[in-house]
Amino acid sequence: MTSASSDRLVVLTGADGRLGSRLAFRVAAAGGRQRLLVSGEGTAPRLPDGAPLPEAEVVAVPSDVDSRVLTSAFAGAYAVFLVPGRDRPGRVGKHRAAIDAAVLAGVRHVVYVSSVGAGPDAISSAARDDWLTEEYLRGTDLRWTMLRIAMFHRTLTLAVYDESYGSTRSTVLRAPAGEGRVASVSHDDVADVATAVLLDEDPRRHAGRTYHVTGPEALSLDEVAVVLSSAAGRAIRYAPQTVDQAHALFYRSTAGEVEDWISQCQAIEAGVLATVSPDVRHLAGREARSLEAWLDDYPTEWAHLRLPSVR
Structure with a gap:
């Protein structure tokens, strides 16, 4: 199992969703420190007995959150796991606000959940938005890793x-x-890949890499x-x-x-x-x-x- 460095704080956006909650359990199991960002309507994942996850701070953020609020939420973090927004239009603007906040907060690494097929002329509307987000992230001094996922x-x-x-x-x-x-994929596979990237002892190993996460x-x-x-x-x-x-x-x-x-x-x-990618096998070990x-x-x-x- 991947083990986490005790001096690195990771922030998980969308921690009340299916993907974010699965990732939170994996970070907790590895002994990682994490800050879980949940929407105003969502709740953070908890242990089966109802207890909060160890080493996990929970922060509620509104859906219309701006860079200033996110800068505070990202403060002290080494890495941020950024899941895309659901609402259009305005989705890309929210992604850019989060990236700006990561820069201002001194975050070192952003792991962004993108789409297979992301590109300026992508057929999928979400993949076009993801491409714009990827390009914005590439234009910063942040280390970045893109997880391009297929349909769940x-x-x-x-x-x-x-x-x-x-x-x-x-x-x-x-x-x-x-x-x-x-080549549809499970939420668990994406969470396992994200865990491997976020908690790697050598974070530079994944800097500037784009992984394709498929079934x-x-x-x-x-x-x-x-x-x-x-x-x-x-x-x-x-x-x-x-x-x-x-x-x-x-x-x-x-x-x-x-x-x-x-x-x-x-x-x-x-x-x-x-297209079937081998990246889950390479990163999750299965x-x-x-x-x-x-x-x-x-x-x-x-x-x-x-x-x-x-x-």
């Missing part, structure tokens, strides 16, 4: 719907992804539906959507959420998320978890697929 396994389970046509009922995985393939196989969504069917014990089929159909299905979501989802699916169709293994390990994460009505 769990995201695929959230695209499954129960549909009824008269007396006919079916369960369908719907996405505007055509016949593309995706061990690239599945078509037809194959994803087969895997989900086996786990859930019910027939699930994949039904490709048009962009217009996807917009109609997500009419209750914000425009930014819909754009992120649809454009990520379009990136799958274009083959952007089909193979990445397949979708099938993740489903077996985390039944509560996809319990909605077993219910009579998925949506």
